[in-house]
Amino acid sequence: MERNNDQISSVQLGMILSVTIIGVGILTxxxxxxxxxxxxxxxxxxxxxxxxxxxxxxxxxxxxKFPQKSIEQISSSLxxxxxxxxxxxxxxxxxxxxxxxxxxxxxxxxxxYLLLHTPIEILMITLLFTAxxxxxxxxxxxxxxxxxxxxxxxxIAIGMILPVIPEIDLSNFLPVFKTPLVKILKAIPIGxxxxxxxxxxxxxxxxxxxxxxxxxxxxLTVGMVLAIYMCILxxxxxxxxxxxxxxxIWPSLEIFKTVDLPGAFIENIEIFIIAIWIFSVFMTLxxxxxxxxxxxxxxxxxxxxxxxxxxxxxxxxxLALIPDNIAQAGDYMDKFxxxxxxxxxxLLPILFLIISVLKKSKGGKTGA
Amino acid sequence: MRKWRMLCIxxxxxxxxxxCWDKVEIEKRAFVALIGIDKFDSKxxxxxxxxxxxxESQDISRNKYVITIAYPNTxxxxxxxxxxxxxxxxxxGQNIRDILGSLNNRIARVMFFRHTKAIxxxxxxxxxxxxxxxxxxxxxxxxxxxxxxxxxxxxxxxxEILNTSTKDEPVLGLFIRELMEQSKRSARMADADFGYILRxxxxxxxxxxxxxxxxxxxxxxxxxAVLKNFKMVGELGELETRNVMFMFDKIQSTVINVKVDxxxxxxxxxxxxxxxxxxxxxxxxYTSFDIEAEGDLEQHMFEVKGQPLDNKYIQKVEKIASKTFxxxxxxxxxxxxxxxxxxxxxxxxxxxKHEPDTWKKVEKDWDEIFPTTKVKVNVAIKIRRIGVTQ
Numbered sequence: 001m002e003r004n005n006d007q008i009s010s011v012q013l014g015m016i017l018s019v020t021i022i023g024v025g026i027l028t029x030x031x032x033x034x035x036x037x038x039x040x041x042x043x044x045x046x047x048x049x050x051x052x053x054x055x056x057x058x059x060x061x062x063x064x065k066f067p068q069k070s071i072e073q074i075s076s077s078l079x080x081x082x083x084x085x086x087x088x089x090x091x092x093x094x095x096x097x098x099x100x101x102x103x104x105x106x107x108x109x110x111x112x113y114l115l116l117h118t119p120i121e122i123l124m125i126t127l128l129f130t131a132x133x134x135x136x137x138x139x140x141x142x143x144x145x146x147x148x149x150x151x152x153x154x155x156i157a158i159g160m161i162l163p164v165i166p167e168i169d170l171s172n173f174l175p176v177f178k179t180p181l182v183k184i185l186k187a188i189p190i191g192x193x194x195x196x197x198x199x200x201x202x203x204x205x206x207x208x209x210x211x212x213x214x215x216x217x218x219x220l221t222v223g224m225v226l227a228i229y230m231c232i233l234x235x236x237x238x239x240x241x242x243x244x245x246x247x248x249i250w251p252s253l254e255i256f257k258t259v260d261l262p263g264a265f266i267e268n269i270e271i272f273i274i275a276i277w278i279f280s281v282f283m284t285l286x287x288x289x290x291x292x293x294x295x296x297x298x299x300x301x302x303x304x305x306x307x308x309x310x311x312x313x314x315x316x317x318x319l320a321l322i323p324d325n326i327a328q329a330g331d332y333m334d335k336f337x338x339x340x341x342x343x344x345x346x347l348l349p350i351l352f353l354i355i356s357v358l359k360k361s362k363g364g365k366t367g368a
Numbered sequence: 369m370r371k372w373r374m375l376c377i378x379x380x381x382x383x384x385x386x387x388c389w390d391k392v393e394i395e396k397r398a399f400v401a402l403i404g405i406d407k408f409d410s411k412x413x414x415x416x417x418x419x420x421x422x423x424e425s426q427d428i429s430r431n432k433y434v435i436t437i438a439y440p441n442t443x444x445x446x447x448x449x450x451x452x453x454x455x456x457x458x459x460x461g462q463n464i465r466d467i468l469g470s471l472n473n474r475i476a477r478v479m480f481f482r483h484t485k486a487i488x489x490x491x492x493x494x495x496x497x498x499x500x501x502x503x504x505x506x507x508x509x510x511x512x513x514x515x516x517x518x519x520x521x522x523x524x525x526x527x528e529i530l531n532t533s534t535k536d537e538p539v540l541g542l543f544i545r546e547l548m549e550q551s552k553r554s555a556r557m558a559d560a561d562f563g564y565i566l567r568x569x570x571x572x573x574x575x576x577x578x579x580x581x582x583x584x585x586x587x588x589x590x591x592x593a594v595l596k597n598f599k600m601v602g603e604l605g606e607l608e609t610r611n612v613m614f615m616f617d618k619i620q621s622t623v624i625n626v627k628v629d630x631x632x633x634x635x636x637x638x639x640x641x642x643x644x645x646x647x648x649x650x651x652x653x654y655t656s657f658d659i660e661a662e663g664d665l666e667q668h669m670f671e672v673k674g675q676p677l678d679n680k681y682i683q684k685v686e687k688i689a690s691k692t693f694x695x696x697x698x699x700x701x702x703x704x705x706x707x708x709x710x711x712x713x714x715x716x717x718x719x720x721k722h723e724p725d726t727w728k729k730v731e732k733d734w735d736e737i738f739p740t741t742k743v744k745v746n747v748a749i750k751i752r753r754i755g756v757t758q
Contacts, residue, residue, distance in 0.1 A: 039721075113511045118389040174721035241717075243570040257514040258563045268482050268514065 012143035014217035021197035023284035036187035048191020049226035100319035168238035401541025404526030485541030494600035515563035558592035617642035
């Protein structure tokens with residue numbers, strides 16, 4: 001695995017993470033938060049962001065202890081070879097499901113808003129093939145792609161939000177803190193799960209040259225994504241009010257239907273937004289896809305990762321087509337984020353960190 | 369060999385990878401600019417012989433709506449083609465999708481709704497709760513139709529509006545949009561787009577929509593229609609609508625007339641700010657409006673010396689103007705309470721946001737409580753300029 005395109009800097013890692021975390025969740029985020037806690041959604045989001053920050057730091061600590069090791073090697077050295085294999089194959093399945101969700105939702109949105117007569121299968125296949133091309137090329141092209149897409153997404157998104165700002169009514173966030181505390185606590189997972197993608201630190205960190213900066217850039221990433229989410233939440237709820245935010249399926253897209261650029265010269269801005277959003281989904285997909293193929297190759301003891309990219313494709317495609325309709329897709333997504341995500345995003349890094357500390361204090365074998 | 373391989377790849381990719389299900393040439397698109405939706409009236413079908421819907425119009429159970437669409441002849445507008453500047457088609461059916469489908473049987477183009485500017489509803493339809501809810505949902509659910517369009521209600525039938533041919537702007541939808549922009553200056557109509565109407569209906573089941581009137585070759589957007597519990601319950605006149613707009617803090621400019629001594633002085637408002645508050649005092653709910661407005665004195669009397677350029681006189685006019693205006697707004701508020709019982713000013717929403725404790729008490733029977741709320745209006749009109757003569 002000593003090819004020359006297997007090295008990225010931690011800045012690049014941060015960018016990959018940013019575009020990976022921003023995926024399909026951002027479209028429904030204002031709705032699910034508002035459904036759960038009404039006007040106090042921002043508090044939940046803030047708490048979720050801080051939790052992600054903590055998890056991100058823990059992950060960075062973990063990978064720092066095992067430089068240049070893949071997650072499969074780390075888990076093997078900590079809990080044995082067999083269990084390690086199971087963990088990494090499970091992780092691989094997790095990422096495949098994540099990729100399938102991204103593919104399906106992206107297809108649904110494109111079909112609903114842009115290409116009304118194109119079959120969703122075609123939309124998904126084109127997206128998947130493009131992503132597989134990137135995933136086959138390895139980590140460095142992915143990092144460069146992230147470097148290109150990241151500023152584009154940020155700049156255009158901010159530019160498109162500007163015309164909405166004068167129409168925001170911040171009183172929609174009142175009354176503050178009137179939601180019962182239990183409700184807020186129950187809603188915290190929603191805030192936290194909107195940051196799915198942070199776990200890719202575990203997989204991608206083996207390529208990073210400057211390990212010591214991972215922590216810093218992971219924090220920066222979470223902070224930035226939190227800021228973007230907050231922006232979207234404030235704009236959407238501020239413009240729509242609580243009831244209408246919960247009424248629309250994708251409020252973050254619908255908000256741009258209320259935008260008229262001055263002079264009405266350009267209408268239908270939501271189409272531009274979908275276009276740049278597809279970039280971001282594409283990067284999420286490519287990241288998860290690459291991670292899955294990498295884990296699979298590791299688990300099967302192969303040295304090359306790119307042979308495993310195309311065989312995974314039909315699997316993702318099939319999984320993406322399982323839900324019958326958009327409502328069922330939502331149900332599956334909830335199940336995914338309620339059962340698999342806690343295991344791989346929260347439990348795994350914490351467990352590994354504890355075991356590695358215990359092993360170290362026993363003396364003798366250090367992880368590295 | 370290499371050449372052949374490249375050729376093969378080229379041919380295969382051009383055969384397999386290309387293809388677009390959604391391709392529509394631009395001249396094959398019908399950019400529907402204006403949609404009119406009416407309730408179907410069986411008498412109407414017989415009367416109207418010129419359209420071809422007479423045959424099917426007997427079957428009443430299937431026919432609920434009449435939809436009229438108008439789209440511009442893009443060729444004429446670009447100055448190239450000939451013929452009429454707009455096309456108008458109408459059809460009847462059970463629901464909107466149905467009708468659009470049957471319209472597609474007549475139009476050799478693909479109807480395109482992303483540039484729709486306005487939707488006009490007939491009064492008969494707007495007064496029917498079930499139908500209005502169906503229509504609102506169809507429009508809201510559509511990914512194509514934006515929230516910036518103008519939803520309007522006409523006292524007559526929507527198709528009359530569409531059949532009006534205006535003189536100076538061939539595209540009806542654009543004309544209406546421009547008219548809306550212009551009318552904002554006089555503020556005599558409801559400055560409400562579809563986004564606002566949806567939001568307001570979701571929030572409090574009450575909304576106000578602009579009213580559109582037409583004569584042979586003219587439109588007028590003036591006044592407003594009041595929706596309550598998803599149906600139209602009444603209309604507000606031009607001045608009442610202006611007062612409601614003052615309560616909404618949506619005034620850009622307008623003129624108010626003040627009677628001072630024997631003179632009627634028009635004051636052109638240049639700036640206005642309204643603060644609404646709802647509060648509980650001595651067991652009663654009060655809605656208060658604090659309006660601060662600035663304006664110019666625009667007309668006085670020829671050869672009356674020394675009055676307008678006198679601070680005392682200006683203050684007197686200001687005082688009278690404020691008083692008059694307070695009364696007007698109070699009267700409008702009471703009319704809304706009495707005639708419609710509709711919480712147009714979103715007082716309930718204000719309570720929910722700012723006084724959650726009070727809101728909890730009144731939430732359940734807000735419909736009964738709102739008409740009993742008291743109103744307090746404080747207007748402070750400042751006259752800043754008096755023109756160029758004394």
